[in-house]
Amino acid sequence: MLRQFQDRSEAARNRVVIAATPMIAATFLPSIIQSYSDRYPDVQIVLRDMPFDMLLATISGGMADIGVTAIDGDYENIEFQPLAQEPIVLVVPAKHPLADQSHVTVEMILPYRMIFLDRYTNLREKLSGEFARFGAMLKTSTATTMPTLMGMLDTGSCVGFLPRSMAQINARESRVIVELAAFHATRNYGSVVSRRVVLSPAVQSFREHLHAEFEPLM
Template identity: 30%
Template sequence: MGVNFDLNDLQAFRAVVELGSFRKAAEAVSISQPALSRRIDKLEEALGVRLFERTTRSVTLTTVGRVFAPSAEQLLDDLDVALLGIRDVSSSRLGHVTIACVPSVAYYFLPSVIASYHRRFPRIRVKLLDSSANEVLGAVISGEADFGVSFMGSQESEIEFKVLLQERFVAACRRDHPLARKKRVTWNELYEHDYVSVDKTSGNRLLLDQALSTVAPRAPSVCETRHVTTMLGLIEAGLGVAAVPSMAMPGHDHPILTSVPLVEPVVKRRVGIVRRRGRPLTPAAQEFHRTIIETKRASVPSSDAVGNNVTASVKTRRKTAS
């Protein structure tokens, strides 16, 4: 005998799982709460198990429900994939997408991407994991994130790395610092001054150590931080100078901070989309991926971003990170 439930019952189940409420789920799928309850009852009866524990205050999945939830999500995603070539179902579906991203890109670039995506797909929830480069890779490989945006991963056999842009490192300093009057600064000149650095857990530190193997600072940094956000705060407070990715700098109209290109050598990092090789994206993640590409084309005028002159047109806020 066949299992007697349909697509609407699975969509009702997913809505309750994601929203944790029969009332909110009913609103999300545009039916009454009693009608949604009947769909869940029908699904439970067809499967012969209870999927939810319901009280007057909360709704939680049973053990069987927790096992069934990923399968139901996969069934609905597979159906969406099949239907995308026939009609646009993404704008009406209820779902989620999880993106892992290094904080400097999360702050600088992704807000406009998420805003554009939300306007097109208001029912799809976006979860952003703003983490270090190593943690971004881990989230993508483990499947915690659908994909990531980072500057590490091009050498990983499990990862596909699609370049979005290339940016160079610049010397960040106060406007009243001697380096601010220069058109360019060598790394040796940078290290003649008190400077702040990122610690060994940072992906930026690994990149710089490899690129500057022949450049020896005259003294250790006055302070190490884990994130570029903190580093720029220390620079603003007058603690010294620092080497940071150009994307991390605030706009050219910032009253205190400015940047100067670093040379001898010019050190660049490539920022790209990282995906687990061989793992297809869900329809919701595929649309987010497409939105990133479209937004990048519209907002980043150069593939080799250099300092404030490039980033000022698309960034007005101050914070950054690693």
């Protein structure tokens, strides 16, 4: 019995459960996990992708050791360490009037409906403030997932704001990436852990590896 308990304890110490939002899980983490596993083959890595709110609950509840996400603001019992910042770009349908413009300003996008991922509240508030300077109201739609957002964008009924890497991954002949002049917004990526938990050596070493490898991939 004691031997079984010791074996389970050893396995837990050599296991890292990572929670990540879907885009990060699919785009950045595979190569980071692979390079970490090459260096530390005895550590078991478990990657779970999930929506942002579920990620925070999973970390707070101790069901994952570390989270990787973009985050705005402070959250109780969550410790955030920055990984990288990424600029937000405008994505428009290829046949949209803005697609061929070399210089796009906020004033030029005033007539169009915007679509955002639903948790980009800070970005919506910032853009709404910019619209207000011109006496205009921001017209918005939101989507929970990237496929839904892209499907709405492809109808031509709206234009969308996305982090540059996400926009590039989803770029194709029917979509064009546009950078706005005089409007700067970023997504702040980082690792999150529970303030109430003492990290194991395996989790600490993975976090160090993550912070060394993440930004060069952007």
